[in-house]
Amino acid sequence: MISFGTLSISLLLLAGQSVVLAGFLWVAPHNRAANRFLGLLIVAIALMVTPYIIGFAGFYDTYPWLSFAPFSTSLSFGPLLYLHAYGLIYGRTPDKWGLHLVPYGIQFSSQALVFPLPLAMKDAWDRFAHAPLVDPILTIASLVSICLYGVAIWRLYRAYRHRLAQTRADDAQFDPTWIRNALLGVVGLALVWFGFFTADQVDPSRNYFDDYWMYLGVATLGVYLGIAGWRNAGVPYPILDAASEPAVDETMSPSASPERDWQAMGRQFAEVVEAEGFWRDPDLTLTSLARKLGTNKTYVSRALNEGLGKNFSAFINAQRVTAAQALMIEKVQQADLMAIAFEAGFNSKASFNRAFSEFAGMSPSAWRRSQSLKS
Secondary structure, X not given: OOXXXXXXXXXXXXXXXXXXXXXXXXXXXXXXXXHHHXXXXXXXXXXXXXXXXXXXXXXXXXXXXXXXXXXXXXXXXXXXXXXXXXXXXXXXXXXXXHHHHHHHHHHHHHHHOOOOOOHHXXXXXXXXXXXXXXXXXXXXHHHHHHHHHHHHHHHHHHHXXXXXXXXXXXXXXXXXXXXXXXXXXXXXXXXXXXXXXXXXXXXXXXXXXXXXXXXXXXXXXHHHHHHHHHHOOOOOOOOOOHXXXXXXXXXXXXXXXXXXXXXXXXXXXXXXXXXXXXXXXXXXXXXXXXXXXOOOHHHHXXXXXXXXXXXXXHHHHHHHHHHHHHHHHHOOOOOOXXXXXXXXXOOOHHHHHHHHHHHHOOOHHHHHHHHHHHO
């Protein structure tokens, strides 16, 4: 007898909501490839929950032929999240991206090939092969896959953040913390799953009702990925690649002068930037600054990093924060902080607040209050 109760309905509502959000991501006009991979990940999570939705409602008891319906999708989690992150950062899919999904194809086949068999044969396969051998292997493979892809995604995220800080002063505005948070959610799910898997191996008497709380977490993760992913679906993450490298000034060719005083060059560049007020340009990047200085961005980057011990973002934003502090003192107490931020060269509240807190040790409003107490 089919009966939807609290367990099945709670999972159904969460899975249904996540699928709707996946649909929104699929038709999002920006970051199309990345958002579609995320949408597929959310659908895969909903499919993983489906056997428990229909199982708690009694479908498998009423329709036992539903056993081995190919709902298992866990080997797609890591690859799909990686493809999403890669798409956001590089604006395209990696070459031969389909190879990442080959393990999931094997997982799908392990059920799809058995699904149409007679029930007696399916029961025998489950008893002698699937439950004792195939399912544990696929579960362990899924956990290993999530961990390996998690490492790859983390490296991708860290490298992108580093390159943003080296080339843009508005890096806070485009910091892909969404990728980090999504990764933490999926890895957290894997850890919980490993705990339940271990409990099932230690105590074979456990049944699928004992796994309800884990799958409630899985369904909740799908909703979170949908909401947070939709919020970030249209962010124009800068594409940083070799194609953006400006032409090298032949008069400053490394082969012509292999030994350079990067500290002296850094001080020279800093003096010019401060005197000319280049930091006031809200769209300033390492490339545009190099052009203003009449050199190439490799030299500017080395002069800042090796000569001054600062990346591009820290160098420019330190000057902007100093200018903003001067403007706060100069202007009346009621002056709008964002107007001051824009005048100092910041182009977003996120960039202003993060840079100010980093260099002044407190928020802009707190710093202004502290100056009022001194006067």
